[in-house]
Amino acid sequence: MFDGFAEEMIDADGMKLLILHGGSGPAVLLLRIRVITADPDAWYRGDPNSLGAENYDEFRVAVHDPDVVRGML
Numbered sequence: 001m002f003d004g005f006a007e008e009m010i011d012a013d014g015m016k017l018l019i020l021h022g023g024s025g026p027a028v029l030l031l032r033i034r035v036i037t038a039d040p041d042a043w044y045r046g047d048p049n050s051l052g053a054e055n056y057d058e059f060r061v062a063v064h065d066p067d068v069v070r071g072m073l
Helices: 033-038 040-044 053-063 066-072
Strands: 006-012 015-021
Touching: 033 040, 033 066, 040 053, 053 066
Parallel strands: none
Antiparallel strands: 006 015
């Protein structure tokens, strides 16, 4: 995927994370969409009290749609 980088798969609490490490320069963290879509409620943490019931329902539909999540990255 990235020339000169080593690949490592890590199991993190039931999620598989692909870690690429190597290179030089500042550290960069790239989160793949699979991490977010594995548990979108934990990632985005919407609050029905602050959003209101109708907005919260729309929010939940959106963050559970992989196409919407991909567009927000």
